[in-house]
Amino acid sequence: MTVVTRFAPSPTGYLHIGGARTALFNWLFAKHHGGKYLLRIEDTDRARSTPEAVDAILDGLGWLGLDWDGETVFQFARAPHHAAVARGLLETGHAYRCFATPEELEAMRADQKAKGQPMRYDGRWRDRPASDWPDRPYVVRLKAPTEGQTVVHDLVQGDVTVDNAQMDDMVLLRADGTPTYMLSVVVDDHDMGVTHVIRGDDHLTNAFRQTQLYRAFGWEPPQFGHIPLIHGPDGAKLSKRHGALGVDAYRDMGYLPEALRNYLLRLGWSHGDEEIISTEQAIAWFDVDTIGRSPSRMDFAKLANVNGHYLRAADDQRLVAMVVERLGPVDEAGQARLLAGMAGLKQRAKTVVELAESAAFYVKPRPLVLDTKATAVMAGPNRRLLQPIVACLHAVTDWQAASLEAAIRALAEAEGVKLGDAAQPLRAAVTGSTVSPPVFEVLAVLGRDEALGRLADALG
RNA sequence: GUCCCCAUCGUCUAGAGGCCUAGGACACCAGCCUUUCACGUUGGUGACGCGGGUUCGAAUCCCGCUGGGGACGCCA
Numbered sequence: 001m002t003v004v005t006r007f008a009p010s011p012t013g014y015l016h017i018g019g020a021r022t023a024l025f026n027w028l029f030a031k032h033h034g035g036k037y038l039l040r041i042e043d044t045d046r047a048r049s050t051p052e053a054v055d056a057i058l059d060g061l062g063w064l065g066l067d068w069d070g071e072t073v074f075q076f077a078r079a080p081h082h083a084a085v086a087r088g089l090l091e092t093g094h095a096y097r098c099f100a101t102p103e104e105l106e107a108m109r110a111d112q113k114a115k116g117q118p119m120r121y122d123g124r125w126r127d128r129p130a131s132d133w134p135d136r137p138y139v140v141r142l143k144a145p146t147e148g149q150t151v152v153h154d155l156v157q158g159d160v161t162v163d164n165a166q167m168d169d170m171v172l173l174r175a176d177g178t179p180t181y182m183l184s185v186v187v188d189d190h191d192m193g194v195t196h197v198i199r200g201d202d203h204l205t206n207a208f209r210q211t212q213l214y215r216a217f218g219w220e221p222p223q224f225g226h227i228p229l230i231h232g233p234d235g236a237k238l239s240k241r242h243g244a245l246g247v248d249a250y251r252d253m254g255y256l257p258e259a260l261r262n263y264l265l266r267l268g269w270s271h272g273d274e275e276i277i278s279t280e281q282a283i284a285w286f287d288v289d290t291i292g293r294s295p296s297r298m299d300f301a302k303l304a305n306v307n308g309h310y311l312r313a314a315d316d317q318r319l320v321a322m323v324v325e326r327l328g329p330v331d332e333a334g335q336a337r338l339l340a341g342m343a344g345l346k347q348r349a350k351t352v353v354e355l356a357e358s359a360a361f362y363v364k365p366r367p368l369v370l371d372t373k374a375t376a377v378m379a380g381p382n383r384r385l386l387q388p389i390v391a392c393l394h395a396v397t398d399w400q401a402a403s404l405e406a407a408i409r410a411l412a413e414a415e416g417v418k419l420g421d422a423a424q425p426l427r428a429a430v431t432g433s434t435v436s437p438p439v440f441e442v443l444a445v446l447g448r449d450e451a452l453g454r455l456a457d458a459l460g
Numbered sequence: 461g462u463c464c465c466c467a468u469c470g471u472c473u474a475g476a477g478g479c480c481u482a483g484g485a486c487a488c489c490a491g492c493c494u495u496u497c498a499c500g501u502u503g504g505u506g507a508c509g510c511g512g513g514u515u516c517g518a519a520u521c522c523c524g525c526u527g528g529g530g531a532c533g534c535c536a
Contacts, residue, residue: 012536045536048536098534102533105533109533112462118463118532137534157464157465160464166463166532170533173534176534180535180536181535182536185536200530201466201530202529202531203531203536204464204530204531205463205465206531267472268473272474273474273483273484273485274484275473276485293465293466293467294465294467294528295465295466295467296471297472299472299487301471301486302487304486305487306486308499347498347499348498348499408495409495420495420496421495422495423496427496433497435497436497437496437498438496439495
């Protein structure tokens, strides 16, 4: 049997980090087994679904590189079919009409809560004859078994059992005739041939209800795999403050999609002691039996570290493009400098944001504005070395990092100072900062004219 | 309240009865490297929630407790 997985987000907001991981796991699982990974937009909640959210989700998945097979399915378009299927259940006696009003049910729940009883629909219309039916709208409920147990053989959690007495008769069709989520998921998953439903832990109890529905239809339920949720750094539910951001926010914060994929993969899944795992390797290794069962927390420090790995491995030209995007218009000469300096730049950054900040000096116009620490260096005793440094540099004919370094080393020795004493004021003058890639590399990337020009500016 | 799930360093995790004086990674601390900052590297601090069983032997199995989380909608 060919594996078919799906990711089924509801377009009521952006694609958040938990959803991204769910998508990733489904994608990896399908790839690993040579199956298909489908995308279905669950837009049946007309009041809350928006086209902007649909775009945000599609963009997010695209950025993450989680391409799906076939056409995107929009659930709402299939509503008439869902309704028809549910009415079929009415015919077979697996469902019934419930005329209870929302107000009535609300009162029922309030009463149950007050008495400390479980809050469940009490089945008041379950066995009423047609002669009792009033002339008003009704919902269609599943006639769920009241005895015995329902078992979900969960791929991640193992066998999970619940007494049928614990579950009430769920609504399949609303009073306006539209299908509910429970109905739509089951019908769509069945029609789409989904074999494995990998989703968040919060759906575990839904799996019981859905299993009952599958039985009512006479269909074989898919394999379920409920993965633990991701919590915020404080252990509480993910909130906007700390992680429940759209993946676009992660892009803005300067994370690379491959880094986010790797980080998310390690949240709840492992392969021995492996940490940096390429997507190819992940496809080869990934399976549900190695998914953990306990919830995990979002750790930005670790994400940053992983991102650093991928940043260092990333193609220089690609990084230049990302940096230019953040720095604004950069002329050709500037882009050439960024490219030449990228190797030294990228190993010092954890995010593209940091990368852009540290790269800015390469393209800033003269005269450079020195930061606080650089200004302090220039005001210090080693400033006196600047004059001889400039003279020394002027004499260098072969403007290469190695030659430049040799010249300054010789100068430092002649002056009786450490190399660092000469390097820092030089760095401050050409970068405007006390922190940068190796200063001789910077000099080489800048080129003779620009470098000497900046030094002239500093000498004022 | 009812039901369900979970429980190893601060965090992510390895661990499928003896290989565990519990391993790795991030973070943190100290050293090395070094023209700054990083990278790299060496070492260090640091965990099996508690209590009962089962067993010759338990982080690993069972039970209880505690603590987290989730679900109880004519939302998805």
